[in-house]
Amino acid sequence: MGERRADRLEQALRDAGVRVTRQRAALLRVIADAEDHPDAAELHGRAVTAGAGVSLATVYRTLTTLRAQGVIEKLEFQGEPARWEAADQRHHDHMIDLDSGAVMEFTDERIERLQAEIAAEMGYEIVHHRLELYVRRR
Structure with missing residues (x-):
């Protein structure tokens, strides 16, 4: 998956008219291989x-270009520096541990169904949404 994702990121830069240097290619590999939600630093x-x-x-410029091309997503969690993830993942929500800063991905069909029901009751259809839960261990 990492190699295919890196190829897509590289193509997105080319499509934006950005030259893919050796440094940028290395950065793209790092982004593609990330299994967490790293910030720019x-x-x-x-x-x-x-x-x-x-x-x-260069990292910031590359992230901005990749975001504009729609291949990565910027995650802005309360009180945290912006984090990044590939946009080619299936839908998921995030839970942020306020004590450790850990970001965990989860999917729950009950939540998805309830959100769709609420939107429909109000005469809407969900086009896109994000759910972030800020948590602490009991």
């Missing part, structure tokens, strides 16, 4: 660790 650190001499400014 974490992506930069991972790219540097992987041997890419990429600047933090």
